[in-house]
Amino acid sequence: MTERVATTLGLYPLPDWAKDELSDLKGHQRADLVDGSEGPDVRAAYERVREDLITDQREAGLDRIVEGQGRWDDWLAHPLAVHDSVETGGIVRYYDNNNFYRDPRVVDDLTVDGDVAAELDAATGLLNEGESLQAVLPGPYTLAELATDEHYGDDAEFLAAIAEFLAAEVEALPPHETLFLLDPSLVTDPPEGETNERVSDAVDTVASATDADVVFQSYWGAHEEKTYAHLMDADVDAFGFDFVAGNRETHLYNVNEYGTKGDISLGLVDGQNTAVEDPGTVAERIDWVTEQIPDQTFDTVYATPNTELAYLPVSTYKQKLSVLAEAVETPEVSA
Template sequence: MQHVATTAGLFPLPDAQRERLADLKGRGKGDLIDGDESADVTAAYDAARERLVAVQREAGLDRVVEGQARWDDMLAHPLCVHEHVRPGRVVRYYENNNFYRQPVVEGPLTEDGDLAADLDVAARLTDDLQAVVPGPYSLTDLARDEHYGSFAAFLDGVADFLAGEVAAFPDAVETVFVLEPSLITTPPDDDAHERVRDAIDAVNDAIDADVVVHTYWGALGEKLHAYLLDTGVAALGYDLVTAHDECAYLVQEYGTADSVALGVIDGQNTRVETPETVGDRLTWFRDSVPVSDFETVYATPNTGLFYLPTGPFEAKLDALAAGVETVEVAE
């Protein structure tokens, strides 16, 4: 069993680039992306990416993400920059005091290579590259459909779009984190579980890399968890910050994939965990479930880190990497 220190991406902009981009655009971060960036804006985001990759490497993470500095609409970003999508009204992002432009899908969602382009650049900065994408169900949940005509057709269209994006990723990508918080916050009806499973499998089948489905803000429902176990993904994620007992119960009762991702750092609280806390959470999970000889345990923040100031963000990365080391030494 190996432990991999990594993250779910969605990082805060480094302070220097935040100020530079605000100056270039003359407005706050939430309005910086319009899909048609100037050379100066592109250069600022390139500098942000370089800094975010450097921070992860300095912390000693085992997998390094691109950082998603351009994702001002967070998980909705891949749609908001698509040619057949109109960024709509500003709406609240889940239950947080953050906002995004709701994408309104007005035409077919063809693959456009936006995510792959960022990863191509990141691949020149690190040898341990991990991609981050929104899950098909969450992206469907965050968007509004004015083209496909039904939830089923819309979900299938989003899944096909994401599969095309993922298939274009560079060979350097070792793992893909598929972020599915909507499976917790607004879970699908029981009769949609099979379609959600197939949508996730479509993304998984598009790339020859380990795919991790990471949910957060709670635990999956039992039936939905069982359906996700029927996918071909390498790992399922469990939020040990907000629902450790519930997540352990799911694994105790129903098992899990060959590998797991464990949310052991609070992505939305500025209080920085100690390495010992990280190690204790990893050890507690292993001791609480009947089968603990996983192929890989991905130790990660339970959510994206977009909400954090730069200081706590960097300190949490340090604590995460150091916490994984404490477990490895103990074993």
């Protein structure tokens, strides 16, 4: 029987109290922030943010608990933006929306950093017995695309270095049930030619660094056919599909033409729209998608938002967490 799991892609909005408090604290600690360090008051505030974000997921009833990435001011570029071998440049628009990040300019070898592992270690200490931790990281292609290479000098070498860096970060993580790798650049700026094969190899490098179930999720569209065909060679447990902003016909064509993995992740709740979905409708969408893939029975179906949730007001984000939890509890409709 297929297991339905309610989870998210992380990157949650800051609690309302934290927005002003952190803004004030960072304003008084600009000297510390130049090199990516944080003063004790800022660290303490983020610890409270983490507690709030985990409580939100617990109260909603999600099946996997993420750390929430409240510190990730630079969005998916964060793991590089805080690295000692990276200098942060000017402000860059984050994809095609009104969010921004500091351009991470890689100027030296990317060695293991442990920043994300420290976050997840702290999150582990907040979990109750029986709760399952989910790690979230950018995929290697997206992280390479969001960065500027001023050290390696070759696109293929840079992508491989990013993959090795992410793999080392994964190896440092505490035990986790699932790992979501978020790689939207594969949709918004798809690779060409031999880069497709290199991307598949890079994903393999990262995925092989954990014994957890690995979900590789892109969004803001559907994969080009050649990209998807190459990704099928990557040793991950599930692919994730954006059924909100993506072209569902293209998703289904790729899956039915080239196959997919034994698990699947479905982005069915809009992470950028304040309209709150009905749980029954989301459950029906899960049924509909799986019915369109008649040749495969999935071991696990992950129900997720189609994007990060930091775009939403706090009250709406909490509602959407509950929608996901309720949707997977809705009985499956028999064909």
